[in-house]
Amino acid sequence: MSLVNKESLVWNRLRSGEESALKALYLEFFGNLINYGNRMTVQHELVEDSVQESFVEIWRLRETLSPTDSPKNYLICVFRRILIKKLQSKKADFSEEILLSEADSSADFLNGFIDLENQSEIQKKLHKAMDQLSSRQKEAIYLKFDQGLEYEDICKAMDLQYQSVRNLISTGIQRLREQLSSWIIFMCLLSTFSVVSAF
Amino acid sequence: MKKNYHTYQVSDFIEDKDFMNWLAHPDSTSSKEFYEVISSNKDTLQKAENAKAILLSLQYKNLNKSRNKDKIWSSIQNDISTTKGKSRRLWPLIAVAAASIGFILYFTLFRPEIIIEKSQLAEHRLIRLPDDSFVTLNADSEIQYDKTSFAKKRRIQLKGEAYFQVKKGNPFSVETAQGEVKVIGTSFNIYSRNDIMNVSCMIGKVIVQFINQQNAYTLNAGMSVSNANNTITKSNFNIEEHKFWRDGYFYYNNESLVQVMEELKRQYNIKTLNYTNNLLHYKYSGFFKKDNLNEAIESVFLPLKLNATFENGILSIKE
Structure with missing residues (x-):
């Protein structure tokens, strides 16, 4: 319980614009997001890019964020949205052939x-x-x-x-x-x- | 425990918080209580064991294959600084100069200087803060603050219990593992141990924000708020009559006996508490004093008809 509480204090520091808080969240949840992303797709670079964009996004929106007791949940939401968007736009770029195999790998969640x-x-x-x-x-x-x-x-x-x-x-x-x-x-x-x- | 586990199916257990807690921390007191309840019925125990088998089979492999943790962080920092709109590339020399001046300034003037003040077992300590506010630490407690920024932002982290006498001025706030208390200039007490936070306001006004709670609670003088037993309870007390731990009095109103015993342990520097699980559900109302251990033991355990003996630093309690 105390861990979760610490996190929400870090979240508040992020909201007031402390960059060190962003880094703390990054160090804490990098593994969680990569782990989750690598189950959604085999394209690991896309996963890494999405992690990067997620943190840039919460920094950009820091002043409009509301308090939360679980920054992790928030990050997971943002991260999933960004990754899925990337997967979809990537699919549109490819020929039909690749699209089929891609569709398989990204549509099947890996346990x-x-x-x-x-x-x-x-x-x-x-x-x-x-x-x-x-x-x-x-x-x-x-x-x-x-x-x-x-x-x-x-x-x-x-x-x-x-x-x-x-x-x-x-x-x-x-x-x-x-x-x-x-x-x-x-x-x-x-x-x-x-x-x-x-x- | 109010839940009727004997009507639970396997899937109900999987969704139950106490059940999950039992898996994660089998040795905690709440888990022992939980196990006692479910093991009283063979059927219930079997269902819980099945649920346990299912969950234990769901152990996910770590797919954190990325070795670029540092690289990605520098890209993030890069992205962030461009959104700030600094055009460093045009003025590299100026940037370097400014950075080094900033660096020197930071290390001479603004470097955080974290002050930690602790009290030992059986010790009370009076601490004067840089703004002439006072904090009295109860036994086995700790505060921490940044001396450099304290003039602007009076922010303190607390573990344990302390009484605050705050000088009027800038906002003053105390963070604990359970929440935050904001003040304008006042005297108040915070107890924050083992997931419980209890705040009492003696003079002025404080605002209490529990973590996991949307609403904040405003306390005027003579009011207190607590999150014990997983519910928020606001209550009134008489300031004139109310004596506190600072005067050597420890008051309880239908609170868990374990909490009372832990306080006895802290105040009298008792090495070990020796008691069985059947004491977990006992509640205590009353008070003990800090000056005489035998009297204190009597005033806690006699009304509950419990047998207490103190020998070689060990306090043993039996039914």
């Missing part, structure tokens, strides 16, 4: 989970189930559970209604739950079977 060496079967199953979710579901779940955004902030970032964000996340979680419960039933059967066969 990119940690592959633990001794990954359990159930984890593999859950990851597989996660990869089958729609791109928007993946993005919403990523924003909620990796970046720690609240529903309201995901709405703002993804430009969606509150209910649709909830639906995206809860149907996603529902799928994972189905995987998990079938696994648990399977394990129960297996253990009863081995007990029976031991006799």
Whole structure:
């Protein structure tokens, strides 16, 4: 909690025009934005350019910014908007051929989970189930559970209604739950079977 | 805890803040409370464990592949300075000269000089600020301010608890981890520890802005505001009768016993508190004094019918 609070004080310093506050936000959230961007597209230069523009933009608008307890949420919104705009205009420049392959890579949100060496079967199953979710579901779940955004902030970032964000996340979680419960039933059967066969 | 976890489904847990807190900080007191509640029912515990398994499988890889963190920052700085409209290229010499003069000025006149004042356990300290305002630090507390800019902007960071007697003048503000208190010239007390902030105004007027809250709270003399128990409560007190920690009195009105014990620990420099989790839900109303430990222990634990023993710097409390 105290971290978040520190951030909102930094945000206030930015609003009053302190460049050091901008740098503090940059150092703190650079990784978050790059991480997020690299899941949206494989064109890493576009991601870096968008990060740069995001910070220039909040500096330009510093006097009109309102107080927030999470500068990160604000940055994520601005960053996503800029990146998507870049991806769209880039697509328009290309020939149809490239456009098709581009459309694929940028329309599919990359989960990119940690592959633990001794990954359990159930984890593999859950990851597989996660990869089958729609791109928007993946993005919403990523924003909620990796970046720690609240529903309201995901709405703002993804430009969606509150209910649709909830639906995206809860149907996603529902799928994972189905995987998990079938696994648990399977394990129960297996253990009863081995007990029976031991006799 | 008001929530009925026994009706929760797996997805309800995933959306629950206390549940997330339990995953993130399993050893915190609130997590222990949470676990106690859910483990009282086998079914509930199973659902929570399932939710935990799902969330633990969602560990995202770090895709921060960029090695250009410094390069991008210099581009940002470049962009920012061109929006400021400086045309350095035309006057490189002047720019260099101005920059070095600025540099020298900055390091001689305007360099921030951060002053930190701390109090030890069991110690109260009176501190005089550059503007002749006074701060009394309660035990184990700290203030920090920039001496250079203090004449213009009276801004102080506080950890712990302190009583302020502010001289009239420029705006005076105190920042804590929970929010900000703005003053015009007055006396007031701020308690800011473990996510709780409590502000009492004795003379004049203060404005309290909690972080995470849209509204600011204006306090006149004899009013206090607190964010304990996750709700903002404004209340009145009688200034004449009210004695504070500065006089050696510590008052509580239906506040968590843990908070009271922590204060005892600070005031009497007790090494260790030894108590079980079932004391977490106890509330205390009353006061203790700073002059006699045995009396203080009696006045806190006797009314609650708790058994307290103090030996070798360890205070043990039992039901």
